[in-house]
Amino acid sequence: MVKYGFYILGALILFSCIPTRRLEGVNGGKGNKVPYKGYKFTKGSKFAPSIYEVIDPNYFYELIGRYELDRKLKVIEDIGKDIVSVRVLQFYYNGRIRVFPKIEENPNPEKVGYRGVIYKQGNKTKIDFFKGVSQDGDMGIVTYQVWVEGDKLLLLERSLHNIILNEIPCYIYEKKDKVPEEWKQYKPDW
Numbered sequence: 803m804v805k806y807g808f809y810i811l812g813a814l815i816l817f818s819c820i821p822t823r824r825l826e827g828v829n830g831g832k833g834n835k836v837p838y839k840g841y842k843f844t845k846g847s848k849f850a851p852s853i854y855e856v857i858d859p860n861y862f863y864e865l866i867g868r869y870e871l872d873r874k875l876k877v878i879e880d881i882g883k884d885i886v887s888v889r890v891l892q893f894y895y896n897g898r899i900r901v902f903p904k905i906e907e908n909p910n911p912e913k914v915g916y917r918g919v920i921y922k923q924g925n926k927t928k929i930d931f932f933k934g935v936s937q938d939g940d941m942g943i944v945t946y947q948v949w950v951e952g953d954k955l956l957l958l959e960r961s962l963h964n965i966i967l968n969e970i971p972c973y974i975y976e977k978k979d980k981v982p983e984e985w986k987q988y989k990p991d992w
Contacts, residue, residue, distance in 0.1 A: 820932070822941055826913050835941050836917050837932055841992060843943075845930050848921035849897025856950045857920075859893035863955055863975040864904065871958070871970040878969065891955070891975055897921060898990035899929060909985035917992045920948070929957060932992075946973075953977035 820841065825833025857863075865888050868881040888904040892915075902908070902915035911917070918931035927948040935942040946957040955975040 820941065820943075825915075833914055834916055835934075835939075837992065839991075843917075843919040843930055843932075843992060845921045845923070845928070846897060846919040846992075848923065849919065850922040853897070853920055853922065853927055854893070854895075857893060857955065858977060859895055860981055861977045862979050862981060863891040863893075864978040865889045865973060866954075866976045867974040869972045869974070871972050872968050873970070875958075875970070890978075892981060892985070893920065894990045896990065898992055899931070900990065901931065909982070910988055911990055912988075917990070919992075 821838045822835045823838050824835055827833035869877050870879040870881060872878050889901050890904050892900045892902070894900075897920050899918040899920055900911050900915040901918065906914045908914045916931055916933045918929055920927065920929050922928075927950075929946045929948055930943050931946070932941060933944055934940065935944060944959060944961070946959050949956040949958070953976055957973040957975065959971045959973075
């Protein structure tokens with residue numbers, strides 16, 4: 803158990819080392835916290851274009867459901883989806899990803915959205931997102947393992963904390979609308 807405490811302490815120290823800035827936001831609102839301008843995700847260099855043989859970056863993927871799983875990946879609870887928190891994934895050709903609330907529908911990643919990267923680690927596809935990791939507003943990297951089932955993406959958040967609690971969130975996204983051409987003018991620089 804002491805060993806796990808060292809891992810958690812190390813992760814907290816690592817999370818607190820990434821300086822942040824706040825995006826502009828839309829309609830006068832405050833934008834999301836993101837890493838400082840010029841920050842590059844360390845796993846971004848592991849992007850493999852072959853990932854896009856099964857995930858289509860020309861389409862948005864919309865959150866359609868959520869499950870809580872146990873350590874053996876059996877469903878404990880079907881959380882469903884909350885209309886207020888419907889999120890959309892947008893994939894970019896260089897392996898960068900943005901997630902934002904569906905109601906925002908803003909093409910500019912400098913205004914709204916959390917940032918991330920998709921990459922290969924061994925034979926597994928993973929996503930790292932920079933997002934809130936505590937109720938206190940602390941930000942950090944959260945890693946998801948990705949499974950593709952047809953037009954659906956399953957994002958499994960297998961953190962040490964979730965495994966210890968035996969409650970592993972699994973988010974289900976589905977391929978939905980085509981990304982408009984004008985959205986492609988914005989280049990992800992993270």
